[in-house]
Amino acid sequence: FIYAHSWVKQRHALIRILRSEVHMSTEERGGSGPDPGAGVTIGATVPTGFEPTAAEEVGEKIGAEARIGKDRGRIYFRIGADKLPLVHRLRSVDNLFVVVAEYNNYQFKESKEETLLDLQKLASQLPWTIALEVWKMNNALKKKRGRRRGGNSSVLTPKGDVSKEGDTEADSPRPEDEEGRDEDGGGCAPAERDAADKPLKFRVTCNRAGDKHSFTSNDAARDFGGAVQEFFQWKADMTKFDIEVLLNIHNQELVVGIALTEESLHRRNITHFGPTTLRSTLAYGMLRLCRPQISDVIVDPMCGTGAIPVEGAIEWQQSFFIAGDNNDMAVNRTVNNTNHILKRRQEGGSSAPGLRMDTARWDLCRLPLRASSVDIIVTDMPFGKRMGSRKKNWDLYPSCLREMARVCRPATGKAVLLTQDKKCFAKALSRMGGLWRRSHTVWVNVGGLHAAVYVLKRTGWVHGAAAEDGAEGRGEGEEEELL
Template sequence: MSSQGDEAAEQGPETVGSALSSSSAETDATSGDFITVTIGATVPTGFEHTAAEEIKEKIGVDARISKDRGRIYFPITTDKLFQVHLLRSVDNLFVVVEEYDHYQFKESKEETLMELQQLAAKLPWTNALEVWKLNGTLKKKKGHRKGGNGAKVKPNSEAGDAAIADTEDQDLSQAVSAAEGQKKAEETPDTETCTQDAEETSPGAKLIKFRVTCNRAGDKHSFSSNDAARDFGGAVQEFFQWKADMTKFDIEVLLNIHNEEVVIGIALTEESLHRRNISHFGPTTLRSTLCYGMLRLCKPQASDIILDPMCGTGAIPLEGAIEFNSSFYIAGDNNDMAVNRTVNNVCHIQKRRADKGSVSGLPIDTVQWDLCNLPIRTSSIDIIITDMPFGKRMGSRKKNWDLYPSCLREMARVCRPGSGKAVLLTQDKKCFSKAISRMGGLWRKQHTVWVNVGGLHAGVYLLKRTGAVFGQTPEDVYESRGPANTQGDDKDDKELS
């Protein structure tokens, strides 16, 4: 929930010090005077360690995994802020204002909410606001490279965004100055002077719009998320003299509460970074960040041939072709609409690359086929990675009992014995486990990552292809019940992404 302050307090913080110029954060970066802050990131639940590995590999710092699943934290200096936006495993980013590992909440609701109100004026906002501002300049440059097409990036932006951008630097100067003068304001008893200074600063300047979003988990709290966002947001409004707006805001303040862990932050992403590859969506399109986690799990090598036999919108092979482009990807589906979506998504990425003047080609082929009778040579595929039908939005649990054994057998046929791997996502865990037990001579389960997919508890299974020769194991005696049952009555029962 978001804060909804009705009235701005008459008394504001003391405004002291020189205003932060529009290029001060950039000046710090060029002069080597960097700020060190903690960045928080939300990641696909279950792939926290994968995200930590990527951060260590690409930024060179160690990430800390939160007690609250799906969140990690890591330190950076402001000169590396742009690298954070290039990470493939994170959904949303925020800069940490303050964090408490063991916050002692009061027993009564009223005392707790009063304490949250008092907390807003005690927080060290200065560095976080400067990072937020630097992040804004990075996004402006990015928008300029795209031809200023900012409306697609933030659908709820106002028609007056240009005016906001013009006054943003001046407004943030006041906010940062207010935060910097916070300690001095606390030591100054003459509150009338403070109020007068705040009122006389930049008369007529456009106020910053903000909202507070509270994410709360735990059953021992005496308050709701809405209560916390409302009262904390009202105190933030009173301290900074910002204007509360739940939909068209400039700054989003985050209040994350997980049992006794409390983290206050400022959002650095307007929309999730997982929305980066797909322009033509299907009913079960996977997040690109989840696709990246699945790909890292199988560790693609140069010249590997990677197959997605139920590609849906092509989210998995697209992410692979962009990030692990030394491998070759074959994407296929039995549904013509799914194949068309994949082709359109590939063309969209290629056109976007061509417009930027970079190499537009992607190592992907797209084919329409029968999943249980793939037009692929035996033992020719290195890695199989796909999102199998859960039996909810696509297909049914009943059909899965026929489909899973048949497709696992066909996957075993085309996969290289001894070295081949498969990474398969499904929420139908009972059916999958039974099917694997029937394929015991062909597949060995090595590792399982439990993930949250749209609120569903699913498993990402890493399988190893045994050295058994296809056609010479007891499992090969199994006779499928025919393509009509394994494929289902409707072709779209296996449309995945």
Template structure:
């Protein structure tokens, strides 16, 4: 069985206790063929509340935020299951089989693993498996893309960049916690997809293939993730007579352990939903789910002009043009390759829409420019939203001290005084704070959301453009020598130690 863990193993636990929160399947209210289950979702770390708001807005139920950051849980009836796939803030979805708030592990590793083996046959699997089957039928009906990881279909010219991008995006693998040391087996999580349609029509003709993925966080466990996945998976195999397969599996059983919180689930997504808009990846491509969270933070209104001056692959404006399509988006970058990737990603979405028979047009335009001298009229932009260079894969910390003040000053010029907003993502917190303080009151910080971007602790900063008139405030801005390179050379700059 595959596994993934965040912390090392240490002290054993104590005796086992029953679930303190009853399973969704045990509490199912059955009305005909409609049952109520609990759906779990992994979300970008830091945007759990944003995801909960979206669930309430689109599905009409209250979501519970997990103790383990990056997850939410919410109830849903099977007749509304299709609505979970309309959520834009979630990376992966799973149906909860059982959850324990305070699972008391045995003192020894042997006893704990034996208990996990015994647990497999005691769980209420029925409703979760029904939801898994229904989910497969929904995917077939709606024409969901079947098979394979997104990296399989990337052209060779993009392969190197995609490999780098994947490491930054894959903060949470399928229904995982913010674990950052995936085992070798976990790397195949999204390689193959379900053959459940065949299984539904001829359940006895082909044995179900499955795997167990254990995601563990905490330092007081006497066992490793591999050991838990192996023993629990063996018991699942014996109970259902399924066939274990690490890559070509039909069902992925999830064993999520965070300190004393244990959740067993069945995955409903085959690959993370954060890849949904991007076909041409770059070195620092943002997850679409993180882009959605940033967009919700600035609350786009109809007819707003929204600018991304450092668009990279266009992940932010693309997500905005699809989900908040009453606004108009301008995407630009100073790098030819980045602009080409953005154009290719836009074309990819337009072709996909045309195939489905829907309107293929997107309210988005792409420009190559010098971001410190934008060809945009003063005070004409309502919202600026962008991913600033961290100074790691793109640019350098030293260049940021020139770049950030110059960017913020130019952003202040094009942004509408008094009502304009900016949402900026960066890990270089010190540099951004200093740059804001040197703007002479042009920008005021309203809110900060702390996020995990590929293992890096970064901040999403919501800034408000004050009513101060640009050019009439004593901006103490250090004008850099020559044109500032926003994203650095495509090959990247070496970070100063």
């Protein structure tokens, strides 16, 4: 009893010390926090390998300069509060969070106990106020319907003040695609206002990478979360939480943030899933690599559930997309996913035109398309894992590459192909007789598999022969493309 009483006194003393340090500047701690005058820093997780593509989209749609994080799959950019709605229009990001503070060279102690004690102290030293305000603004942008979690609208600030009622809704937003997005905001429901005095429910999620840490992710989340709970007097709840605090650690980099998305944004379009459904964010990244232009004809010859053409038809409305597959179930899934988008538009009262997209059932090696009639080919090729087999790929890949070359426009056509069977693909490409030239390769992680996105350019050669006059004089060993 005496030992327990002494431990409680020491704990309360530590809490008083932590709260007395809350006014320490972030610069004194070696970190950087949001500055109200310069806006806030937003972090986003993206498919690994597509960080430059996502950064390019941020600059194009928001006008902000994004930097790629040291940890793969993350980008960061600063925005003003007025541009928060634009953030949810990004198509290449999976999850969004507002950065509370960032430490590029955090000094972790060698002892596990000392490190965890430092993380406990850190909880009260962070500039939470601005990030919590952004979190409240973000909640006001979410759709009123489709709420998945309950909660209340009170936000307890580090000073102990409760924010005004009706400023926010309890859940994180569920941003939909641009056809179904409701950005009118709105106040809280009566039930939320009645629960205004209840503390928020929260959880801490720790993502850690690096082998020189003396602690585990669970250790960090537990101790940091306990300090956050003591500081804000929030209630911990691992499932039905109102707010999610993120603790991202990569070697010596430490980033504390607050989640702005309830679930990954890659689930935005697909309702009828297949055995190998491609993430919408990955589909968008692949499409962006080929830079579609007005009036381009874009084909996905192995469409599966239609993730690529559906995503493309929504974003690039001045191009025309053709989806096809040799499997009846895959074609039906693509049609159902397309109909779902159109139905959601209609229910939302949108005046947007229908999708410029068509779906067909065909044989990949005998496409019912005229020669040189397609501008871009984008597809997810069978890995030989869940679909097809590695053995069949040795016959399939050369046949489909040759047929793609036939329908693709010489000298200007492009192909963006995703596969995990890299050895088979490289061999098949070498047997094309100069029909395709590999521009570059993007290495990605697809469901834990190390895969590659190959960006190919169609050469001026037609099945090994030159497509332009004067090419007959080339040497037999030369396969220089006529571009």
